Amino acid sequence: MSVTAARGFSASGVAAGIKSSGNRDLAVVVNHGPSYAAAGVFTSNRVQAAPVRWSRAVLADGRLSSVVLNSGGANACTGQAGAVDTxxxxxxAAAALGTDAREVAVCSTGLxxxxLPVDAVLSGVDAAVAELTGESGGGERAADAILTTDTVRKTAVAHGAGGWTVGGMAKGAGMLAPGLATMLVVITTDAELPAGTLDAALREAVRTTFDRVDSDGCMSTNDTVLLLASGASGQRPGAAEFTDALRAVCRDLSRQxxxxxxxxxxEIDVVVTGAASEEDAVAVGRSVARSNLLKCALHGEDPNWGRVLSAVGTTSAYFDPDRLxxxxxxxxxxxxxxxxxxxxxxxxxxRRVTVTVDLKAGDASAEIWTNDLTxxxxxxNSAYSS
Amino acid sequence: MSVTAARGFSASGVAAGIKSSGNRDLAVVVNHGPSYAAAGVFTSNRVQAAPVRWSRAVLADGRLSSVVLNSGGANACTGQAGAVDTxxxxxxAAAALGTDAREVAVCSTGLxxxxLPVDAVLSGVDAAVAELTGESGGGERAADAILTTDTVRKTAVAHGAGGWTVGGMAKGAGMLAPGLATMLVVITTDAELPAGTLDAALREAVRTTFDRVDSDGCMSTNDTVLLLASGASGQRPGAAEFTDALRAVCRDLSRQxxxxxxxxxxEIDVVVTGAASEEDAVAVGRSVARSNLLKCALHGEDPNWGRVLSAVGTTSAYFDPDRLxxxxxxxxxxxxxxxxxxxxxxxxxxRRVTVTVDLKAGDASAEIWTNDLTxxxxxxNSAYSS
Incomplete structure (x- = not known):
């Protein structure tokens, strides 16, 4: 169902010729209103791709009417020319949709x-706009068009009481680490909420979902999570209720x-309990999730707890080494x-592994989601760009 | 030549039966004086092995007469029983050598x-003391006995003007990351220097050598670098001259x-130049050296500079992303x-790769030495403990 599950949205995904494989590589998601409130979070990497800089700027007023996404190239570290391409x-897209470019976010992913082959991108935008549909197929083709080394489409939907919906799509398979991950995520809702509420809900939901994914410790230049609200359901859920539904969609996509x-x-869940603070729990969880040696051991089905302790010991969290x-x-x-x-x-x-660390230093806890090293x-990743 | 290159030292390495392979696994290094000044640096991991706790304590007075080292078991995370074993x-060793146990450092490495099989260790100590020799063979057998997943013996020697010598041995092949690395290092010298001078020289030499090795980002519980000075040459080199020779030995062993x-x-040298401070240069170098994605790319002989920039961007060093x-x-x-x-x-x-990052923010620089991920x-590391 993806981004077209919520009312007021259409989407499409086409093969624009950016990827040499000929697979779908360009998606458009359009909010048809009546509301155009939006929020976004972006990579904390200081080296940021041109589309991240653009989308952050156009989101400053809390309003978006559409998003263009491409795979097949990250448009990162491409200088002023790359900024022009974005x-x-x-x-x-604005010309084709009859809107203003400053209401159009852009997301790119790839090398x-x-x-980017900008002519292919521009004609792809035209083709994608021509194929926009509010049917589920549009959301699915859009979700396909953003995949890179992903092997499966990633979508999620949650429904709120009273008839409102949150739906989303994501891509990301490597360079996954906090701040956020090499992920592009677009989430739509037909709830009627102002941009400030969306922003607060998105930051809260991302904090304990996408920000807890740490696949390989590498932080991308292109991470973007966008939330667009059409208001087409006419429903105004409470902030807590909406955040819960949003968190469910973010969590579902994160697990995918x-x-x-x-x-x-x-798939390895690092669960840290008994921490003096959530911050301590996250720091310990990240350190354990980033231990190449532990990730190799778990790949070999070896419950090597010594490698867990050596990772815990590198943090400044509160704990007594003799009580872990x-x-x-x-x-x-x-x-x-x-x-x-x-x-x-x-x-x-x-396939599922849970590593639990009890710090015996308090009541706080956190989970980090990672995977083995194989x-x-x-x-x-030796062959990726060749 | 190893630890017996300097006058006033004897060493040995025996097969005590700690390793199931039957290889040498226990070494003894003895300082015969006339001076017994010593210094050491230890892991900054907060989870510390029993021998690290012991050696740190006995070194508090700047005096050591001997060192016992074993491979085949790290004696880390072994509780009070492990402390008793150490x-x-x-x-x-003190009984066999006619000295005090508080002049004997202990180092362990392995799982x-x-x-540890303590009976095997204790009878191994007796056997090793019986085989002590100041000949080069003693130093070589000691260097062999501390190896774990290492494939070659690691020794180094430097000579000072006036007839004094610094020699050392090291082990370490994985869990190599700062603070220090999974390394045991024993360095001997026949220079006549007080413990305070040795300590300052060792900290300075380690700072730009062993602490710049970052193989896999994992920090060990057992890292130990010991420096023993016999004074047997009767020479008292200046602190700067001695530090230079010591740094040469540390650098040689680090490269090994x-x-x-x-x-x-x-083998990948990450060279960071144009940094606003050495601290910035080290932080950037470490971040680049820890990028699994870059290490995979270089393994595949792909000069993937985008992965360098994405690693640089995660640091808080001074730089302008558009000038890197x-x-x-x-x-x-x-x-x-x-x-x-x-x-x-x-x-x-x-086999040798140099990645140079110019931050264009100042005159400071640093090197981090790492390797590819294969x-x-x-x-x-999937099979290590099985």
Missing amino acids: RLTAER IGVR LVQDAEGASK DVAVNGVWVCRDGAAGEAREKCDLTG AAYVHE | RLTAER IGVR LVQDAEGASK DVAVNGVWVCRDGAAGEAREKCDLTG AAYVHE
Whole structure:
């Protein structure tokens, strides 16, 4: 259902010739109103792609009428020429849609440092606008057109009481780490909410979902999560109710990102409990999720809790090294900083793995979602740009 | 030549039965004086192995007469029982050598979380003391006995004017990251210098050598670098002169660690220039050296400068994203934050790779030494403890 699940939106995805594979590579999502309120969060990487700079600027007034997205090139580190390419893209969409370029966000994903074939992009915009539809097929083709090394389309929908809907699409399979990840996400809703409410809800939802995905510790130059609200349902849910639905969609899409992470054979939830603060729990979770050695061990189905402790020890969180407990798939293989239950009790044959760290320093907790490190990841990322 | 290159030292390495392979796994290094001044630096990981806690404590008075080292088990995360094992080891060596246990440092390396076979360790201490020799063979056997996943022995020697010598041995092949790395290093000298001078020289030398090795971003629980001075040459070099020789030995051993990093097919020097401060240069260098995506790309001989910029962008160093230059093996593939010279000019077929980042923000610089990420690394670390 994707971005066309909510009323007031149409979408399309076409093969514009940006990708050499000939697959769909350009999507357009249009908000038909009556409201055009919008919010967005972007990468915290200081090296930011031209479309990120553009979209951040046009979102300053909390209003968007459409989004153009392309795969096949990130338009990052492309200098002033790349900035012009993004502006031309927004202007072409605005002309075709009869709107202002300053209401058009642009998102790009793919290889960094390469100019986009701008003629292909511009004619692709025309083709995509011609194929816009509010039917589910439009949302699905749009979700297909933003994929890069992803192997499956990623969409999610949540419904609110009273007849309003939140729907979204995402891409992202590598360079996934906080701030946000190499992800493009567009979420639509037909709830009628002002931009300030959307912004607060989006930041709160992203904080505990997309920002907790840490596939490979690498932060992208292009991360963008956009939320567009058409108001077409005529419903005005409360902020808490809306945030819950939005968080559900963000969480669903986040899990789909981890499930499809490059080369992964295990999905690993790092759950940190007993922390003195949520900040401590997140710091410990990230450190564990970024241990290449632990990720290799779990790939080999080895519940190597020593590698968990060595990662915890690099943080400045509150804990006593001699009181740390670690469980792998529910078996407390480390108690009080030393060997606990027999490691042979751990069943690591499945795809899902949970590593739990109890810091015994407070009541706060957090989860980080990651995956294992495999030879397939190395292969995929050795060959990516060749 | 190793630790017996300097006068006043003897060493040995024996197969104590700690490793199931039957290889040498226990070494003893003895300082015969007339001076017993010593210094050490240890892991900054907050989860510290029992031998690290012990050695740090006994070094508090700047005096050591011997060191016992074992491979085949890290004695980390082994609780109070592990602490007792370390103390028993030092006491056994002290009894055999006719010294005090509080002059005996202990170093262990191997799997975390497993108790050492203490009977094997104690009888190994006796056997090693019986085989002590000041000949070069003693130093070489000691260097062999501390290896784990290392494939080659690592030793280095430097000679000072006037007839004094610095010699050392090291182990380390994985879990190599600052603070320090999974390394055990013992360096000896026959220069006659007080403990305070040794400590300052060691900290200065380590800061720009062992602390700049970042193989896989993982920080160990057991890192130890010890420096023992016998004074047997009767020479008292100046602090600067001694530090230079010590740094040369540390640098030589550091390069050997990177050369032998687990699964590596490329040695990568990340050189950061034009930084506003050395701290900035180190932060940028570490971020680049920890990019799994870049390390995969270089493994695939792809000069993927976009992955360099995305890593630089995650730091808080001073720089303007639109002025960054990046060279790969001397070819400036990125100029002013965008594509520069043709990437095809880069020759990445050799084992040595230099990635240079010019931040254009000042005169400071730093180097971080790392290696590529390979399927062999994944394989080795998936199977390590099984």
